[in-house]
Amino acid sequence: MSNIRFSAMPNADAQALWNGDADAYGRLPETMISDGSGNPCRHCLHNIDAGEPLLVFAYRPFPDLQPYAETGPIFLHKTPCRRHVAEEIVPPVIASSKDFIVRGYGENDRIVYGTGAVTLTSDIPAYAAKLLDRPDIAYVHVRSARNNCYQCRIDRS
Missing domain, CATH: 3.30.1740 (first zn-finger domain of poly(adp-ribose) polymerase-1)
Incomplete structure (x- = not known):
């Protein structure tokens, strides 16, 4: 990871x-x-x-x-909080659910078709790493599998 x-x-x-x-x-x-x-x-x-x-x-x-x-x-x-800094581990809000949509985006900030998948939480790091190994993927979003709400972004380290 x-x-x-x-x-x-x-x-x-x-x-x-x-x-x-x-x-x-x-x-x-x-x-x-x-x-x-x-x-x-x-x-x-x-x-x-x-x-x-x-x-x-x-x-x-x-x-x-x-x-x-x-x-x-x-x-x-509502009250300012400290930004998440443990970037190398799955964040608590991700770890607390069973699955999410994980999807790749290109340098042009557009969805790279065929990359979106409902992914078990335990598989997110491996799937994101696989997507980010591709030259056409600039970053990955993690979104709610039920409501498509944005959760966080995954980048190459």
Whole structure:
């Protein structure tokens, strides 16, 4: 697994939202209270505990608008948290579910067709490494297998 690294939402993206900036749709994030299950923070990559306030907002983990720039709802602790740094291991929010969609993207930030697969959590590191061995794959996204929500990114280390 040493040839891949898991990347959380960038600090700049989280900081902008904590400072009151709008989301990918130009709207302010909504505040909700976590029920304790299924509310993974994309910055620290831990679940948000029951009773904690969270932000829910539209997120586009791509630099530009284009047809493949998927945008969807994700969660963030309402109070600033430390960004996930243990990039060489499967993050806690990934380890807590049985499977995810794992999909490769090219340098042009577009889906590389044929790479998307519902993947058992235990198989994510090997599948991501296999995708990243390909010259046409620049990075990989991990997304919810049930709702397609963005979880994190995987890059070459």
